[in-house]
Amino acid sequence: MNLQLLTSKLIHTFRTEGVPATCRRVIAHLGRKRPEEDFDRRHRTDTGGLEPLWKLSIRSPNAVFGERYQATGEEELLAALEFLGEDFRNFTFIDLGCGKGRTLMVAAKKGFRRVIGVEFAEELVEIATRNLARHQAPNVIVSHADAADFVFPEGNMVLYLYNPFSEEVLRKVISNLRATALNKLYLIYKTPRCADLLDASGFLKRFGQPPAAPQMAIWMGRAES
Ligand SMILES: C[S@@+](CC[C@H](N)C(=O)[O-])C[C@H]1O[C@@H](n2cnc3c(N)ncnc32)[C@H](O)[C@@H]1O
Missing domain, CATH: 3.40.50.150 (Vaccinia Virus protein VP39)
Known part of the structure; x- marks a missing residue:
């Protein structure tokens, strides 16, 4: 878990989107449900879920500008x-x-x-x-x-x-x-x-x-x- 990246991401979102939008994003993240993963059932793959970047291993100064993982339908x-x-x-x-x-x-x-x-x-x-x-x-x-x-x-x-x-x-x-x-x-x-x-x-x-x-x-x- 990369708490430094989590903090930098929150500060970046505060600065670029403002406080209400940042709070909405945090609340949405906490209350999320796993979507139906029909694609993975059919293909026996693992493409579903939401993955915040601060939980992942990223060696890039651009990590703070990145968005979490979520798959396209x-x-x-x-x-x-x-x-x-x-x-x-x-x-x-x-x-x-x-x-x-x-x-x-x-x-x-x-x-x-x-x-x-x-x-x-x-x-x-x-x-x-x-x-x-x-x-x-x-x-x-x-x-x-x-x-x-x-x-x-x-x-x-x-x-x-x-x-x-x-x-x-x-x-x-x-x-x-x-x-x-x-x-x-x-x-x-x-x-x-x-x-x-x-x-x-x-x-x-x-x-x-x-x-x-x-x-x-x-x-x-x-x-x-
Ligand atoms: C919203 S997800 C989209 C995933 C996939 N493109 C899809 O549509 O199913 C955004 C992805 O971009 C990656 N990402 C963000 N910034 C990046 C960067 N600078 N270089 C490479 N990957 C990056 C994240 O790790 C995440 O997996």
Whole structure:
């Protein structure tokens, strides 16, 4: 248990969101119930639950800017991918802050050329690796790294973010994206707390919001456009 990180996270949330929002978050955390984990029953995996970062082993100065682990629902991710209307055989799917890897398993079934998860919490990387081994998906990898340091591959990409970090890290990610020789880029952002940064990036344009996944907003872009 990392009490220093817990304290830093509380102070950061106080500063950025104010006292009432911080209290609401603490109360929600204390009163939480485990959601139905249908995905795990069907796939015999372990992707459920809520994992606060202060309980995990993270060696990164960006831990204080990170959000706890909670998985995206299979149906909403499938709805967002469907909404893009693309043939994914020439696309790489990347989830920055992939946690236990549920999105990677969902994306692997959609025929992406490559699927990459990036996660900085050691325990979550281990669980994701075990989950993926059960799925036997050869084109999927999990990288134990900080999203801020991730060097994006060239070509077509679907980048997925489920509100993994605050603007301090997102700014670095946007700058890394801008420096990449991308062809087509879709950025799917669930619970898009820092949407204004993407709107202000200059190379990303709003693409839409899937009616079947209303918590997700999608941008489209090319690094050099
Ligand atoms: C809300 S969860 C999303 C999990 C997964 N993307 C999904 O949708 O099922 C956010 C995840 O981002 C990870 N994370 C936060 N900041 C990170 C960073 N700077 N680098 C890598 N992972 C990070 C957390 O450890 C957590 O697992």
